[in-house]
Amino acid sequence: MEKKVPLEDIPLNSFHKKLTVYSSGGPFLDGYVLSVIGVVMLQITNELQLTALWQGLIAASALxxxxxxxxxxxxxxxxxxRKVLYLLDLIAIIAFSFAQLWVESALMLFVLRLILxxxxxxxxxxxxxxxTEFLPRKYRGVLISVMIVIWFMGAASAYxxxxxxxxxxxxxAWRWVLASAGIPGILFLIARSGTPESPRWLVSKGRIAEADAVVKKVFGPQYTAADLQESSPSSGPKATVWSLFHSGYGKRMLFVCLFWTCSIIPIFAIYAFAPTVLTAMNVPADQASLGAVIITILFIVGCALTAFIINRLGRKRLLLHSFFWSGLMLLFLGLNPNASNQTxxxxxxxxxxxxxGSQVLQYLYPNExxxxxxxxxxxxxxxxxSRIGAAVGTYLVxxxxxxxxxxxxxxxxxGICWVGGVATWVLAPNIDALTLSQAASLGNETPAVSNSAVTTRLKID
Structure with a gap:
């Protein structure tokens, strides 16, 4: 009899691939919605007579x-x-995207984008x-990395x-540009219909029979909910919302908030005002929009490269490198404000x-x-x-x-990037090569020197 492969180590199947595509709808629309305002800000400013105050508020409203x-x-x-809001949030994105066609004032646009x-x-x-709850561990980093690539593809599509x-x-035209997010929203809503509930969530609620049915349908008749290695409701005290504010999970929550905030403040500020920032760096106005598109495409390249090295380098080391080098590039820009356009x-x-690296790990690290x-x-x-910082940063740009x-x-x-690096160095746990249940349990962190073992264990075939 052939030995049953643990669920955390099974190869990718068609369901995994489809779920990755369906789940990418959220990041795509997120990148699209949050970036598109920067594309039309000049036109909206002229049409709605926006002051600098309203420019900042509207740019930050979605955040x-x-x-x-x-x-x-x-x-x-x-x-x-998971299943209920998996569909409802897309319906809301579609509805409020199309509602922007009828904007008549700065306040109305602010409110619509706030709800959006x-x-x-x-x-x-x-x-x-x-x-995260469906993917095997050696593909989790790679495929969730794809999510942030999709985010940047959404941003690039908006531009x-x-x-x-x-x-x-x-x-x-600016009205149609803002409303255009509703079109991919409809396509992803159709694709997501019929997605089953997460069996890990069902187990956490004691609905074992329903979890068994989903596991057998998705992974095969030889598997049951017990193969998820999730704790049963009767096995001990369950974590609650209050667990996020004390003890070991409080430290992890602090790390997540700090690194996530420090990774998105600069990037959202750049996205919302990319042409403005480039113009301030003496890039000609007629080239600034094209430059913003090029930068966005390179964001995609950076995230795609991360997908190839995440299992080899490890979560914590990757995040440290990302914060250090991205901060260094921004420092050089600050020290050379009159550099040539090419520089x-x-x-x-x-x-x-x-x-x-820091963008990809926003999606992966916290979920693990x-x-x-x-x-x-x-x-x-x-x-x-994290969005408090991003909204304030965007408003202040x-x-x-x-x-x-x-x-x-x-x-x-x-400096903000390097604060994120320090927070990572001090607070980030090493969880590479662990199963999802092990990574989520306190006290299972691996030594930082174990990255060679991680490479061997998680190498993608």
């Missing part, structure tokens, strides 16, 4: 919404299951928890669609590639550090806290460029 939606969506997901951000924020804990529409569709683009390219019963809540809380200058703005951004 504020993500703050509200992240924790709320995660909490509801842990309470009601709530829906976007809810998808972070839903889609990533869903995917491309925006550039085409603004050139050929007249004065009201500016090379340094931004270096930042875009180096930052890939917490047990099933609080996983989505923890990821949602990390999303929410125009003010910083005006009052401090682009050089000091870039130096501050570099």
């Amino acid at each position: 504020i919404g993500v703050f509200l939606g992240g924790f709320l969506g995660g909490w509801i997901t842990d309470k009601l299951g 951000g709530i829906a976007v924020g809810a998808d972070y804990p839903i889609a990533t928890s869903f995917l 491309i669609v925006g550039e085409i529409a603004l050139r050929y569709f007249g004065d009201d 500016v683009m090379i340094l931004f390219a270096g930042y875009a590639i180096a930052v890939g 550090l917490f047990p099933t019963e609080i996983r989505a809540t923890a990821v949602g809380l990390g999303t929410s806290i 125009p003010i910083a460029l005006s009052d401090l200058g682009v050089a000091n703005t870039m130096i501050i951004a570099a």
